[in-house]
Amino acid sequence: MSGVARAAAPAPPPALVSWAVTALAPGAGDVRCIGMREGGSPWRIELGSGDTAVLRELPASARASLATELAALELAGAAGLPVPRVLTADLDGAVADGRLAVLTTLLAGSSRVDGPPSTVRFRALGALAARIHAVPAPEPSAELPVRAQPIGGVDFAALRRAAPPRPLLVAAEETLADTRLPDRAPVFVHGDLWQGNTLWDGDRLTGVVDWDCAGVGPGGIDLGSLRCDAWLSAGSEAADAVLAGYEEEAGRPADDVAHWDVVAALCTPPTIDWFTDAIRDQGRTDLDQPTLLARRDAFLRDALHRLG
Secondary structure, three states, rough: OOOOOOOOOOOOOOHHHHHHHHHHHHOOOEEEEEEEOEEEEEEEEEEEOOOEEEEEEHHHHHHHHHHHHHHHHHHHHHOOOOOEEEEEOOOOOOOOOOEEEEEEOOOOOOOOOOOOOHHHHHHHHHHHHHHHOOOOOOOOOOOOOOOOOOOOOOOOOOOOHOOOOOHHHHHHHHHHHHHOOOOOOOEEEOOOOHHHHHEEEEEEEEEEOOOOOEEOOOOHHHHHHHHHHHHHHHOOHHHHHHHHHHHHHHHOOOHHHHHHHHHHHOOOOOOOOOHHHHHHOOOOOOOOHHHHHHHHHHHHHHHHHOOO
16 A cells, blocks of 8 residues: 555556545546556556545465454554545455455555655654554454564575575574563554554654554564664664664663564574565665665664663
8 A cells, every 4th residue: 555656557456446536525527546566456446536545466376465454443443543445345355256356445645755755754653653552452363364574474494494594693692582571562653664654744644554463462573673664774773763763762772672673683584685675665676685684683783782
């Protein structure tokens, strides 16, 4: 749902377009579909009536993640967080030959940036995480399960096993294996909180999207993810600004920061490869793989040092 419109976008299936128009504004007239990510889904739907929405198509295998997103959006929206409102959803693939779909309101703003964001934005990101964690946590369920790491659907340990060993990552794994954290009450977590899943108008946050990794777990899942992304984006001061924004909004020190920084660093590809593509797709073409890899490793070394 984040991103900007691109001109050369393949059209969504006609059945999905009709379904979206019926839900949004029946009989609205002309329909324009604009690809918002890599030329395709999600699409920005613009009707001749002036109504707009976002249409996203997913494979049948994404049913569980779509159910998670719908549950998270309902909870986050009820709590006043800046999230899209679900207009209608097809979890059974009845509309488009087994393909799932969801139609949401269109939020203002963009996730793209031309260079390193401001300190104001990084502090706002930290405050956003604290606001998410202040939402009363639901009981874990199939839709909002217990989470133990960012991007819970990816087995980063398996990626490391399949790649040539990197001593720093091995040391981080060993450190976590020897670490025991105090018991803390779980909170509502986004589960994939980084700049690419937020929308902005200048330095004003306008939305947070892509809730398919949401659930219940330690708040450090989101805070560490944001701090790692900030360090990749602009270095240590950016990560510090995220922490400052979080603690100011929460009104207390964050828990176990170094531990969750290590977890976040381990929830990146071993050589940061496909993260590089995602970051550059958000407009940061000034960042290449060697730079991002060096910054990830610096972030991890710093966290390991703070863990002793």
